[in-house]
Amino acid sequence: MDKLKLALIGCGKLNEIVAKALKDGYLPEYELVAVMGKDYDRAKAFAEHHGCMPCADINELMAFKPDFVAEAASVKSIQDYSETVLNGRSNLVVLSIGAFADQEFYERVKNTAARNNRRVYIASGAVGGFDILRTAALMSPITASISAQKAPGSLYHSPLYKDGLLEITKREQVFTGTTKEAIAILPTKVNVAVAIALASAGPENTIMNIDAVPGFEGDEYKIEIQGEEIRTELNIYSRTSKVAAWSVVAVLQNAVSPIVF
Numbered sequence: 696m697d698k699l700k701l702a703l704i705g706c707g708k709l710n711e712i713v714a715k716a717l718k719d720g721y722l723p724e725y726e727l728v729a730v731m732g733k734d735y736d737r738a739k740a741f742a743e744h745h746g747c748m749p750c751a752d753i754n755e756l757m758a759f760k761p762d763f764v765a766e767a768a769s770v771k772s773i774q775d776y777s778e779t780v781l782n783g784r785s786n787l788v789v790l791s792i793g794a795f796a797d798q799e800f801y802e803r804v805k806n807t808a809a810r811n812n813r814r815v816y817i818a819s820g821a822v823g824g825f826d827i828l829r830t831a832a833l834m835s836p837i838t839a840s841i842s843a844q845k846a847p848g849s850l851y852h853s854p855l856y857k858d859g860l861l862e863i864t865k866r867e868q869v870f871t872g873t874t875k876e877a878i879a880i881l882p883t884k885v886n887v888a889v890a891i892a893l894a895s896a897g898p899e900n901t902i903m904n905i906d907a908v909p910g911f912e913g914d915e916y917k918i919e920i921q922g923e924e925i926r927t928e929l930n931i932y933s934r935t936s937k938v939a940a941w942s943v944v945a946v947l948q949n950a951v952s953p954i955v956f
C-alpha cells in the first residue's frame with residue numbers, strides 16, 4: 696500500500712524529534728515529503744538531513760499534496776496556514792493550540808475541516824487527560840482550572856518577567872487569569888492550557904495560574920475539574936518539552952490504527 700504523505704510546518708526542536716521518530720520506524724505508514732520554516736536555509740538543512748524537500752512557503756508545501764501536515768511552529772503559523780492546509784485536503788496535527796483560543800477562528804477552522812472532510816488533531820502535547828475532561832463536560836456543567844509551575848528563568852523574555860524574579864527564594868504567583876488571557880501574553884508557553892480549556896470549560900471560562908518556583912526544572916501542570924458527578928485532578932510533570940513531539944507521533948499512529956485511544 697502507498698504510504699501516507701507527511702509534511703511538517705516548523706523545523707525546530709519538536710519536529711526534529713517527529714522526523715527522527717519516523718526515520719527510526721515509529722511511523723511505518725508514513726513518508727516525510729516536505730518541510731517549511733520561517734528561514735529557508737534552516738528548512739533546507741533539515742530537509743537534507745531527513746531526506747525530504749524544503750519549501751519556501753505554504754503553497755509550495757501543499758503542492759506535495761500531503762495527507763497529513765504536522766505543525767510545531769507557532770500560534771501565528773496556525774492562524775496563517777490552517778485554512779490553506781485544510782482546503783488543500785490535508786489533515787492537520789496541531790501543537791500551537793493557542794490559536795484556537797479565538798472562538799471565531801476556531802469555528803472557522805472547524806467548518807473548513809468539515810467542508811473538506813478532513814480533521815484537525817489537537818495533540819496532547821505536554822499535558823493530557825482530554826478524554827475524561829471531554830466526558831465530564833458532556834455530563835454536566837464543569838469548572839476547570841490549570842496551574843503551572845515554571846522556573847523563574849523560563850519567564851525571562853516574557854511579559855511576566857520583573858526585576859528580582861531570578862532571585863526569588865520561594866514560590867511566587869506571577870499570573871492568574873483565563874487561559875485566553877494567558878495565551879495572549881505567552882504564545883509559546885501555555886498552548887497546553889488552551890488545549891485543556893478546549894477539552895473542558897472553554898478558553899474564556901478556564902482559569903490559569905502560573906507560579907515561578909526557584910530551583911525548579913521543567914514544567915509541571917495541575918489540572919482540576921469539578922462537575923456534578925466527576926471530579927478529577929491530573930498532575931503532569933515533564934522535564935523537557937520532548938513529550939510534545941512524542942504526542943504528535945502518538946496522534947499520527949492513532950490516525951492509522953485499527954484500535955483508537
Ligand SMILES: NC(=O)C1=CN([C@@H]2O[C@H](COP(=O)(O)OP(=O)(O)OC[C@H]3O[C@@H](n4cnc5c(N)ncnc54)[C@H](OP(=O)(O)O)[C@@H]3O)[C@@H](O)[C@H]2O)C=CC1
Nearest residue numbers: 705706707708709732733734767768769772820821883939
Ligand atoms: N502543546 C504543547 O504541549 C506544546 C506546544 N509547543 C509549541 O510548539 C511550537 C514549536 O516548538 P519548538 O519546536 O520547541 O520550537 P522551535 O523554536 O525549536 O522551532 C519552531 C520552528 O517553527 C518555525 N516557525 C515559527 N513560526 C513560523 C511561521 N509563522 N511559519 C513557518 N515556520 C515558522 C521556526 O522557523 P525558523 O527556524 O526559521 O525560525 C522553527 O523552524 C511552539 O509554538 C511551542 O509553543 C511547545 C511545547 C509544548
Ligand SMILES: O=C([O-])CC(=O)C(=O)O
Nearest residue numbers: 821883884885886887914
Ligand atoms: O512545554 C510546555 O510545557 C508547554 C508549552 O511550551 C506550551 O504549552 O506552549
